[in-house]
Amino acid sequence: MRLNENSPIPLYYQLENIIREKIERGEYKSGDKIPSERQFSEEINLSRMTIRKAISNLVQEGILERRRGQGTFVSEKKLDTFPGLIGFNEHIEMKGMKPSSKVLEHKIFLATYEIAKRLGIEEGDRVILTARLRLADNEPIGYEKSYVPYHICPELLDIDLSKGSIYKTLSKAGYKPTIANQEVEAILSDEEMAELLGGSVDQPILRNTRVTYSSTTPVEFSLNFYRGDNYSIHTTLSI
Amino acid sequence: MRLNENSPIPLYYQLENIIREKIERGEYKSGDKIPSERQFSEEINLSRMTIRKAISNLVQEGILERRRGQGTFVSEKKLDTFPGLIGFNEHIEMKGMKPSSKVLEHKIFLATYEIAKRLGIEEGDRVILTARLRLADNEPIGYEKSYVPYHICPELLDIDLSKGSIYKTLSKAGYKPTIANQEVEAILSDEEMAELLGGSVDQPILRNTRVTYSSTTPVEFSLNFYRGDNYSIHTTLSI
Numbered sequence: 331m332r333l334n335e336n337s338p339i340p341l342y343y344q345l346e347n348i349i350r351e352k353i354e355r356g357e358y359k360s361g362d363k364i365p366s367e368r369q370f371s372e373e374i375n376l377s378r379m380t381i382r383k384a385i386s387n388l389v390q391e392g393i394l395e396r397r398r399g400q401g402t403f404v405s406e407k408k409l410d411t412f413p414g415l416i417g418f419n420e421h422i423e424m425k426g427m428k429p430s431s432k433v434l435e436h437k438i439f440l441a442t443y444e445i446a447k448r449l450g451i452e453e454g455d456r457v458i459l460t461a462r463l464r465l466a467d468n469e470p471i472g473y474e475k476s477y478v479p480y481h482i483c484p485e486l487l488d489i490d491l492s493k494g495s496i497y498k499t500l501s502k503a504g505y506k507p508t509i510a511n512q513e514v515e516a517i518l519s520d521e522e523m524a525e526l527l528g529g530s531v532d533q534p535i536l537r538n539t540r541v542t543y544s545s546t547t548p549v550e551f552s553l554n555f556y557r558g559d560n561y562s563i564h565t566t567l568s569i
Numbered sequence: 570m571r572l573n574e575n576s577p578i579p580l581y582y583q584l585e586n587i588i589r590e591k592i593e594r595g596e597y598k599s600g601d602k603i604p605s606e607r608q609f610s611e612e613i614n615l616s617r618m619t620i621r622k623a624i625s626n627l628v629q630e631g632i633l634e635r636r637r638g639q640g641t642f643v644s645e646k647k648l649d650t651f652p653g654l655i656g657f658n659e660h661i662e663m664k665g666m667k668p669s670s671k672v673l674e675h676k677i678f679l680a681t682y683e684i685a686k687r688l689g690i691e692e693g694d695r696v697i698l699t700a701r702l703r704l705a706d707n708e709p710i711g712y713e714k715s716y717v718p719y720h721i722c723p724e725l726l727d728i729d730l731s732k733g734s735i736y737k738t739l740s741k742a743g744y745k746p747t748i749a750n751q752e753v754e755a756i757l758s759d760e761e762m763a764e765l766l767g768g769s770v771d772q773p774i775l776r777n778t779r780v781t782y783s784s785t786t787p788v789e790f791s792l793n794f795y796r797g798d799n800y801s802i803h804t805t806l807s808i
Contacts, residue, residue, distance in 0.1 A: 347682065443586065515801040517631075536754070563753045
């Protein structure tokens with residue numbers, strides 16, 4: 331590891347680039363712990379302040395991540411969503427991975443206040459509840475809970491949703507999903523989520539609350555939970 | 570608190586509705602701790618399983634939240650973003666709150682590898698770096714770090730960005746922002762973020778990495794950090 335003290339390039343930025351290169355060359359791999367500030371300062375003749383600045387910048391860019399009481403690690407590559415309305419299977423296949431789903435619940439359910447409000451139906455109206463664990467290459471990445479008004483697509487109840495798609499079934503029934511409103515939040519994993527998705531309690535979780543429409547008809551309300559360490563949500567905004 | 574054991578409505582859902590009503594009537598307020606499972610089971614004649622199911626459902630809907638070792642609380646109302654490309658000040662004003670900004674850095678900076686790649690410029694090219702703490706009604710809600718290529722808008726350096734807007738300045742320079750690609754992640758707050766945004770270390774943070782374009786020209790790369798407990802990101806997806 332060599333820095334050039336006579337270069338006009340600031341030393342912290344030279345160090346940033348050295349770390350970046352080590353990651354690109356695979357010398358530091360995803361999930362690896364990088365040297366501590368103290369270890370860096372013993373290896374190269376730099377102040378802890380300068381080292382801290384370089385590491386902070388890489389943490390802010392998301393290239394490194396700090397884990398409390400453990401040190402600083404190379405971030406895992408995250409599976410980012412496609413910025414459009416496509417199904418999970420299609421999306422994972424586009425990434426060159428093998429999608430699979432475990433159906434945890436699939437049944438008639440009576441709409442609660444919240445579900446009814448989001449779907450524009452009455453409380454107590456029948457909906458089809460589907461809860462699925464979503465996996466990519468057999469790794470759990472998300473837990474998705476979906477509510478579809480029963481009357482618009484009763485045949486959804488007969489579909490094997492470990493393989494089939496809610497969006498495709500809705501399309502066949504004449505309700506092709508065309509637009510969705512979603513709200514994305516960062517929360518901490520509780521015991522139930524940690525058990526479902528793996529990972530530990532108090533890990534960051536992306537929660538995505540979505541209402542999907544076919545033209546102006548609400549066709550699905552869903553609550554979706556993804557592991558923060560291996561998933562990100564990609565969207566496009568326009569004026 | 571009274572449940573009807575002869576009703577066809579499941580007991581856990583009756584309890585959900587009681588808790589919901591208490592929140593709506595203001596008997597339980599945002600941030601309040603609700604009774605524990607044990608306390609509920611002493612007050613009403615229900616099994617802990619049934620109580621747990623009701624609370625779990627409300628946690629999944631985001632109405633309640635569990636804090637490890639502390640109990641279950643009524644979630645704080647979050648400030649959700651507008652699902653379009655508008656500036657921070659406009660957005661906060663739309664919510665009926667008073668926006669303000671503290672400029673922490675505002676200077677010429679030489680593009681790093683990452684910044685250059687995102688903005689389609691050369692590493693070492695000049696950019697204008699602006700780092701701001703964003704507040705709504707004097708509460709810190711976000712930390713935003715923005716990089717704009719110097720050559721497209723040198724006048725940005727002379728704007729007082731505690732009041733002014735980067736998007737408006739770009740528009741005046743002939744580069745009206747028209748579309749943005751953003752990636753949203755859930756991470757944990759480190760010490761630096763906790764100091765900037767308040768709250769404690771290991772709280773959930775929404776990180777939003779955005780490239781903004783004027784037509785097809787990249788005009789800004791930004792790294793944005795928001796407190797998970799008071800902010801959510803609202804987007805629209807279409808086919």
